[in-house]
Amino acid sequence: MLPLERLRRIVGAEHVLSAPEETFPYECDALTWLRRRPAAVVLPGGTAETAAVVAALAEAGLPFVARGAGTGLSAGALCPAGGVVIETARMKRLLALDPWNRLARVECGIANAEVSRAAEAHGLFFAPDPSSQHVCTIGGNIAENAGGPHTFKYGATARHVLALTVVLPDGRVLHTGSPLADPSGYDLTGLLVGTEGTCAIVTEATLKLTPVPPAVETLLLAFRGVEDACAAVQRVIASGLEPCTMEVMDGATIAAVEASVNAAGYPRDAGAVLILEFDGGGAAVAESAERAERLCRELEVLACERARDRAHRLKLWKGRKGAFGAMGRLAPDLLVQDAVVPRSRLAEVSARVLEIGREQGVRLSNVLHAGDGNLHPNISYDRRDADETRRVLEACACILSACVAAGGTLSGEHGIGLEKRDFMHLVYGVSDVEKMRAVRDVFNGRALLNPDKVLPAREQQTP
């Protein structure tokens, strides 16, 4: 039985939602074809209230899940059947800023970009930059070990989290790690980052801040196709240059962008666009950009622009930043797929991905964090069309198989969630999964917290 009265006493009646019209928005995250209506949504105001809520739910034997801004792309915050969503929207305080030690302590519901905004006055920022950074929460970033265009240089979220306050699934509070770089003993912080909310609910975090680089140089290069853009990436990396970003958009993405209100003025005949960015100390950054441009021009470049100033840089980024929005306009639903291959296989696998799109008759475009070998094939579709949805999912299965066959893996930054747990056997044997399950059981033995995510059901493990 849902302990509604007890929950209301803990967080206040106005912070417990249980009417269908109130719980409806929590039916899914940004992966829209998977949906489950929660029995209730609770909004605790801090760690203590979260702990009390969890204790009440654990006593009642009800499953629950933590949820940030709902921008997740693998159904990781989908509510377990008959369960409760613990929404972190009320926990968004910046608790402390320590510029000298380059640290920020925050509540988990704060938006990613808010942290950088607060640190800006001290010349610091929080490096992980998922596309949804203006809304997605630090708690969600930690759950998914989120990355973004600048992950190639700065690393994903795990590298920027030093200590956590978490609520365990029995309602106890645990503090892990240390604001100093290296914790003593086992690194429980590192262990929990990336477990997709299946081991504990993060309520507070100590984050590492990074100095804002004094200079940035941005190049936009247009090529005939993705193969040339990937060859350019190969040249730049082989030369030892260290860009902070290497983003590739394919022709279908360019067409969608140019047809949208955010048209970026990319060459009409371009089959791929590459954004190269360098940051760091002044003169060297300009040097690097010039060297990279020379290297790329040894290939057939249709156009090359170098940002003159901040406004120009934002213009060059406009198409990339608006890409998901532009594709979202093509159809009611957008599935942003996420997989990784070795950089050396990127061009070949990207071509295969387009082919899969054609085979399944789905509208597919591709955006790549090329430096990380991370593909984002995007499929625009209408989930109310059962046959189209079936073909979309079939295309996803083919794409994941193709990536794994090329030596890749299932997810670069969006997580496994519910979406991909049944693909885990493509990359892991039974004993790997059993070790992961045993680790989860250390924290979440009753599996009330976010069950049925990440790890395949036992009966599905045998390949």
Add this chain to the structure above:
Amino acid sequence: MLPLERLRRIVGAEHVLSAPEETFPYECDALTWLRRRPAAVVLPGGTAETAAVVAALAEAGLPFVARGAGTGLSAGALCPAGGVVIETARMKRLLALDPWNRLARVECGIANAEVSRAAEAHGLFFAPDPSSQHVCTIGGNIAENAGGPHTFKYGATARHVLALTVVLPDGRVLHTGSPLADPSGYDLTGLLVGTEGTCAIVTEATLKLTPVPPAVETLLLAFRGVEDACAAVQRVIASGLEPCTMEVMDGATIAAVEASVNAAGYPRDAGAVLILEFDGGGAAVAESAERAERLCRELEVLACERARDRAHRLKLWKGRKGAFGAMGRLAPDLLVQDAVVPRSRLAEVSARVLEIGREQGVRLSNVLHAGDGNLHPNISYDRRDADETRRVLEACACILSACVAAGGTLSGEHGIGLEKRDFMHLVYGVSDVEKMRAVRDVFNGRALLNPDKVLPAREQQTP
């Protein structure tokens, strides 16, 4: 019963040592006051032999420990009573080098510096640089999550390990992670790095390589004392500059270095020396060094040298590289202590450390990875003198307490091992330690592998 015959059949008779004169060198690691003679030492030739050896020992119910070059400083590779040392000296092959994807696959017994040597021709190197890098093994680096002078910029070992092959304590082999940056599912690789050989034996690893920076600038600054050197560090960091190294040596270290065969020509009246290094793209590095020099000169600088070329840079580093050797010459034994404090407390805690040395009447000097807030108080002593040894250990206990009281932690890079496990209660509560123990039990439930390390015995947990 020691299954000597079975072990000999697995690895060859010449690779099983059991006579006292053969096992004597394995009595301790570089923390010399803790000693235990192993019943036998076995040298397997690869993963399969390691697995077979472990299976034989597990069946016999004997405890065992893996050991690399024995350069550890926390008795982490000390043999469990009546147990067997599994020495990795025969597993030192470079298995594959993939410059385009910037990866190296190695056996765990390869020396740290060997990896960089092999990658050099491709303009790449392995970034973690412990002082013992010419002998210490990658397996040991992974166990301890080792760091070094360049950790401030490049991060410790965990950031540079992508995938592992490990032998579990029951003899099964597990492959974790992926040569791609982000593994899918739980990050078992990240979990195992830094567990000090208490969860599994690493036999092979896929390492991330880093481009050799095109330019390096090295400054050596002499100050009146550690307080001024730490103030210089503070100024440089507050300015947003990003040195790759910030090493401080105190007056006692300078005196020891100058009295040794490796005399570096440091000013006689200096109470502290700071080595600042910048690496990256050409012009910016020079710019940074000039800016840093100007900032430091606002304090009272006794001397400032900037390396003109590689030979000059090696000369500036000579004193730092020879520091432990120089102190080793002062007495038969050297204890290299390791603790971390917030950078903002470094000067104050360093002064307190010297005071503790005086109070206990021990010969103490201090070397700091100042950027990381990492102190290495070094105590020269004679372990055959029971009273002196007692005072050395008392000084260590006081130092650790002082660091923890200042918001610090027990170890920056040398690990907890046997040396510090009974100090774990200074930083962790019972429930933290119980979670760590439960994680260990997932892998090492019988605790035959490297028992009595890292985690305090249950009865010692209650503060």
